Amino acid sequence: MASTFPANEPLAIHLRGVSKHWGALHAVDGVDLDVPAGEIFGLIGHNGAGKSTLFKMMLGLLAPTAGDIRVAGASITGRGARAARRQLGYLPENVVLYDNLDGLETLRFFARLKGAPLVQCPQMLERVGLAHAGKRPVREYSKGMRQRLGFAQALLGSPRVLFLDEPTNGLDPQAIRDFYATLRELQSGGVTVIITSHILAELQERVDRLAILAAGRLQAVGSVQELRERTQMPLTVELEIAEGDRAGAVAALAQATGVQSEPTDTGLRLQCAREHKMAVLAAVSALGARVHDMKLIEPSLEDVFFGFSA
Numbered sequence: 001m002a003s004t005f006p007a008n009e010p011l012a013i014h015l016r017g018v019s020k021h022w023g024a025l026h027a028v029d030g031v032d033l034d035v036p037a038g039e040i041f042g043l044i045g046h047n048g049a050g051k052s053t054l055f056k057m058m059l060g061l062l063a064p065t066a067g068d069i070r071v072a073g074a075s076i077t078g079r080g081a082r083a084a085r086r087q088l089g090y091l092p093e094n095v096v097l098y099d100n101l102d103g104l105e106t107l108r109f110f111a112r113l114k115g116a117p118l119v120q121c122p123q124m125l126e127r128v129g130l131a132h133a134g135k136r137p138v139r140e141y142s143k144g145m146r147q148r149l150g151f152a153q154a155l156l157g158s159p160r161v162l163f164l165d166e167p168t169n170g171l172d173p174q175a176i177r178d179f180y181a182t183l184r185e186l187q188s189g190g191v192t193v194i195i196t197s198h199i200l201a202e203l204q205e206r207v208d209r210l211a212i213l214a215a216g217r218l219q220a221v222g223s224v225q226e227l228r229e230r231t232q233m234p235l236t237v238e239l240e241i242a243e244g245d246r247a248g249a250v251a252a253l254a255q256a257t258g259v260q261s262e263p264t265d266t267g268l269r270l271q272c273a274r275e276h277k278m279a280v281l282a283a284v285s286a287l288g289a290r291v292h293d294m295k296l297i298e299p300s301l302e303d304v305f306f307g308f309s310a
């Protein structure tokens with residue numbers, strides 16, 4: 001499942017044959033993956049698919065049973081691993097914070113652990129929209145504020161590769177927008193982001209590429225559009241047509257394309273294979289003024305996910 005990039009393309013992530021077995025349980029099983037620097041890359045899968053285990057191995061927190069892991073150009077185990085880890089930022093699924101520390105003290109604590117400059121702490125609070133709360137104890141923080149503080153600690157030390165495990169958990173819609181805007185800014189500075197989420201509609205528009213993991217194995221890697229095309233799922237066409245014109249439209253579309261449409265509250269819906277899209281559009285166009293409006297709906301990332309992981 002490895003992708004091939006030009007030889008001179010710097011790779012942020014390079015995995016070959018990576019496995020983690022706990023006895024008979026193969027949590028991660030023979031994963032090959034390349035992620036070029038500067039990508040926002042999604043990792044999706046059911047509960048227990050192996051996402052967090054793969055994250056922890058890429059971060060050097062968990063030793064693989066087998067395989068080769070290079071992150072930000074260096075091996076994450078053995079010689080040079082310490083230097084390699086300084087290039088990484090990590091927001092775990094459940095970030096542990098100390099309730100008695102305030103926001104700024106929390107970041108200073110993490111900065112010392114990471115060897116990051118303390119001067120970055122107020123800047124990171126500002127970056128995640130918590131500048132006003134820096135002196136408040138973390139026990140008074142809302143869920144979303146705690147999550148933002150967790151994100152701020154992941155940004156300390158200006159990492160080249162960021163691992164974010166369900167980072168938008170507990171964030172409101174505005175905070176989610178701000179969060180992804182920050183990711184885009186980081187990306188424009190060459191930072192690579194590896195992100196997991198169960199909210200597929202949120203990832204769909206925001207990742208450059210993604211991987212689908214099931215039972216520890218990669219099922220597919222590509223952009224959302226590439227995966228849509230690979231699953232060969234049909235497109236949906238919805239037409240708004242006045243009630244009196246619907247029967248004639250059904251017959252005309254069936255005759256021109258062989259595709260059967262079904263009635264909806266406002267008109268007709270039909271599904272067609274991607275390769276028949278232009279023929280269907282031509283048939284719709286031939287219906288002329290009978291069609292008041294039209295929507296062409298691509299399969300969602302959720303559809304694609306179920307297509308690959310079923």
Ligand SMILES: Nc1ncnc2c1ncn2[C@@H]1O[C@H](COP(=O)(O)OP(=O)(O)OP(=O)(O)O)[C@@H](O)[C@H]1O
Binds near residue numbers: 022045046048051053
């Ligand atoms: N320390 C451990 N010892 C034994 N098995 C483990 C350990 N950690 C994880 N596992 C198992 O490995 C498998 C993968 O777990 P992992 O946490 O990586 O899944 P995940 O994809 O992150 O799931 P979720 O979406 O629920 O967070 C699961 O079957 C889990 O029970």
